Amino acid sequence: MGGNRMKNNDCQSSLIKCQSVSKSYGDVQALCEVSFQVEEGELYGLIGPDGAGKTTLFRILTTLMLPDSGSAEVAGLDSISDYRDIRNRIGYMPGKFSLYQDLSVEENLNFFATLFGTSLHENYDLIRDIYVQIEPFKTRRAGNLSGGMKQKLALCCALIHRPSVLFLDEPTTGVDAVSRREFWGMLKNLKREGITILVSTPYMDEATLCDRIALIQSGKILSIDTPRRIIDKYAGTLYAVKAENVGRWARDIRKKKDIKSCFAFGESLHVSFAQSTGTAPDHLRDWLLAKGYNDVEVKPVAPNIEDCFIQLMEDRGWRLEVGDRRLKTGD
Amino acid sequence: MKEIVIQVDELTKEFGHFVAVDKITFEVYKSEIFGFLGANGAGKTTAMRMLCGLSVPSSGNATVAGFDVYRQTEQIKKSIGYMSQKFSLYEDLTVAENIHLFGGIYGLTNRQMKEGRDRLVERLGLHNEMKKRVGALPMGWKQKLAFSLAILHRPRVVFLDEPTGGVDPITRRQFWDLIYEATEEGITVFVTTHYMDEAEYCDRISMMVDGKIEALDSPANLKRRFSASSMDEVFFQLARGAKRN
Numbered sequence: 001m002g003g004n005r006m007k008n009n010d011c012q013s014s015l016i017k018c019q020s021v022s023k024s025y026g027d028v029q030a031l032c033e034v035s036f037q038v039e040e041g042e043l044y045g046l047i048g049p050d051g052a053g054k055t056t057l058f059r060i061l062t063t064l065m066l067p068d069s070g071s072a073e074v075a076g077l078d079s080i081s082d083y084r085d086i087r088n089r090i091g092y093m094p095g096k097f098s099l100y101q102d103l104s105v106e107e108n109l110n111f112f113a114t115l116f117g118t119s120l121h122e123n124y125d126l127i128r129d130i131y132v133q134i135e136p137f138k139t140r141r142a143g144n145l146s147g148g149m150k151q152k153l154a155l156c157c158a159l160i161h162r163p164s165v166l167f168l169d170e171p172t173t174g175v176d177a178v179s180r181r182e183f184w185g186m187l188k189n190l191k192r193e194g195i196t197i198l199v200s201t202p203y204m205d206e207a208t209l210c211d212r213i214a215l216i217q218s219g220k221i222l223s224i225d226t227p228r229r230i231i232d233k234y235a236g237t238l239y240a241v242k243a244e245n246v247g248r249w250a251r252d253i254r255k256k257k258d259i260k261s262c263f264a265f266g267e268s269l270h271v272s273f274a275q276s277t278g279t280a281p282d283h284l285r286d287w288l289l290a291k292g293y294n295d296v297e298v299k300p301v302a303p304n305i306e307d308c309f310i311q312l313m314e315d316r317g318w319r320l321e322v323g324d325r326r327l328k329t330g331d
Numbered sequence: 332m333k334e335i336v337i338q339v340d341e342l343t344k345e346f347g348h349f350v351a352v353d354k355i356t357f358e359v360y361k362s363e364i365f366g367f368l369g370a371n372g373a374g375k376t377t378a379m380r381m382l383c384g385l386s387v388p389s390s391g392n393a394t395v396a397g398f399d400v401y402r403q404t405e406q407i408k409k410s411i412g413y414m415s416q417k418f419s420l421y422e423d424l425t426v427a428e429n430i431h432l433f434g435g436i437y438g439l440t441n442r443q444m445k446e447g448r449d450r451l452v453e454r455l456g457l458h459n460e461m462k463k464r465v466g467a468l469p470m471g472w473k474q475k476l477a478f479s480l481a482i483l484h485r486p487r488v489v490f491l492d493e494p495t496g497g498v499d500p501i502t503r504r505q506f507w508d509l510i511y512e513a514t515e516e517g518i519t520v521f522v523t524t525h526y527m528d529e530a531e532y533c534d535r536i537s538m539m540v541d542g543k544i545e546a547l548d549s550p551a552n553l554k555r556r557f558s559a560s561s562m563d564e565v566f567f568q569l570a571r572g573a574k575r576n
Contacts, residue, residue: 050497051470146575147371174496176370177527177563178570202497203526217499247532248511250504263504266528266561267550306500313501 013040014073015165015196016061021070023056030056032219033070038165038198038212043191045210046200047305053219054200055095058169061198062092075164088116091158095169095200097150101143105134105153108142109160116161123162126193130186131156148179155186159195166190168199172206184209204306215309222312230308236260239281240301241269243293258283263310270307271298334361336488336519337382342391342400344377351377353542354391359488364510364520366530369539370570375523376492378539382521383490384408396487409437412481412518415492419477422466426457429465429480437484451479454509471502478509482518489513491522495529507532527563536562538569545569 016038023031031053038044046054059065061072063083072079074086099108109131113119124131134152137145142153151171158166168187172180184206187197199210207213208227215222215230223230243249247264253271254262258280260272273280281298288296303311337359344352352374359365369375380386382395384404393400396410420429430451434444452458455475465473474494482489491510495503507529510520522533530536530550537547546553546569550562559565 049470049499049502052499170497174371174493174525176525176570177566178370178573180525181567204500247507251508251511263500264507264528264532266531310500313499 014038015040015042015075016044016198017073018057018061019071021057021060021067021072023053023060023065023068029219031060031067034216034219034221035070036214036221036224038196040196041191041194042211043187043197043199043209045207045213046198046216047202047204047207047213047309048200048216049202051218052216054216055169056219057216058092058094058167058198058200062090062167063087088161089163090165090167091161091163092167093154093158093169093171095171095173097154099142099150099154099157102141104139104141105145106138108153108157112157113160118161120160123160126162126190127156127159129189130159147175151175151179151183159190162195164196166195166197168197170200170202172201172203180206204304204309207305213305215305215312217309217313217316222309222316227305230305231303234303234308234311236272238301238303238307239271239273239284239298240265241271241284241288242267242297243288243295249288249291253284256284256287261310261314263307265304265306268301270301270303335359336361336363337365337393337395337521339382339393340391342378342381342393343389344374344381344386345389350542352381352388355539355542355544357537357544357547359519359521361519362514362517363535364514364522364533366533366536367521367523367539368530368536368566369523370573370575372575373539373570373573374542375539379490379492379521379523382407383411383413409484410487412484412486412489413492414477414481414489414494416474416494416496417492420465420473420480423464425462425464426468426476427461429476430483433480433483439484443484447483447485451476451483455479470497471499471505474498474502474506475509478506482513485516486518488519488521491520493523493525495524495526503529527561527566530562530566538566540569540573541575 014037019035021031021034034057048054060067060079061074063079063086066080075089077086079086103111109120130152134149137149142150145153172183191197210227212226214224246269250262250264250269253259258274260274262269262271285296285298335358339355339357341354341356342352343354355378367375381388381400382393384400384407388400395407398406398410424432430448434447439447460468478494495506514520524530533550535547535549536553537544553565557565557568559568
């Protein structure tokens, strides 16, 4: 079902609608004219680093904060005039663990169920898969749970009243790679239950697990689309350069005139050339060979979301060199 | 012969019946970038606290920069730098004041202080920001400043606890340029991260699972051994069997 709805911008099915939302804290502009829509049943990712404005956006959408200008709707309700109704229909898991540390796992769940006028039993099928993993510790105080278990408990509490929209603010930050995979598996299951999910993350590799994403930086949206189409929009050809200890060479390669950008990506460097003449990659290979490297490999590579994010940042005037005055002009 | 900067031998930390760190043994060499990886709850933070002289081991031995983790913790603290994503700088102080504070804490002489400050300001291009409150700097600058302050006193080893969490992709890479530069000056880097691409930038990686070191080698060798195409896959194979998380 999601597929068709995602394509046409049918207002009826938009569960989150954000229009030109701006918010400042004193001199700092946290959000600048942010607009986007999340359709029913979508798993929508807000991807960006700390300080991008993700949490501010979540707080506005969950009615905990007023925007300076612009409007926000959730489930067809206005975030200011209908804030009470919105609160009954959404689940919110803030970035900071906010359950009652002195209450047990079970007590926390019952507390949140009671707040929403429901019970653990009523929507048990929705949280069962997650809850069974923490059930053995149900008498333990929430404060004494491990990070992974706290996260699962918080998710259960956010789901206990079967919300139509789930807001997850950086649920995987500081979480190891295995637990992160596990968490995204849970989100997929919830999506199957028909719950619309807005999730934020600073981990770019998680972007591809979303139906659609908004890339956000310094309070501004850089791009919105499906991960596939954002990657398709990458301008130019990207090359992967492999050689021993190549990460240490990034700075030197970057100084070469024919290099447009050069960034370490795991075991290889991702390089784009100023001019896409066919010989540039060969020149780079020869240059590295002359530096004494063996087994140098330079070949085209498909960009990932992080490459796209970097390109979008560069398009907006960010420069690589530390200390470069222009670095500050993030906007 | 490589110079050993951190030597760890069957180091253990128990909290009651819980063995947080279980007989870990390894060496870290001068100018090396040593990646200290593991799942949540594997015992990384506890191990790091012992190596920084902040927590007394239950058993085993370790020296950091030649100093014993039981008896010479004050000397250890003077020989190391530390930076984490959570705490690094005093946001209400200016850039200049932060530099002065860190330099003072580490007992730099006036001359060392001036040299350190000049080098830092030049490298990061902070000439016009010296009188600004650190809280008002862009996120990426703060991280780079925090790292530069952690090595202001030219420590033998710098401990970095998830230094790049939540940082934008360009700054994250600039940060690694600073790390490489530090190793070129002879500083040894001990780093934890949840970004598996960053594991690739380390010279060697140790993988902790349930308090024990389950694997320790260069990224290339680990990938070969686990027939994995990426460090992410190596990590997944090792950590998915973890009981604690």
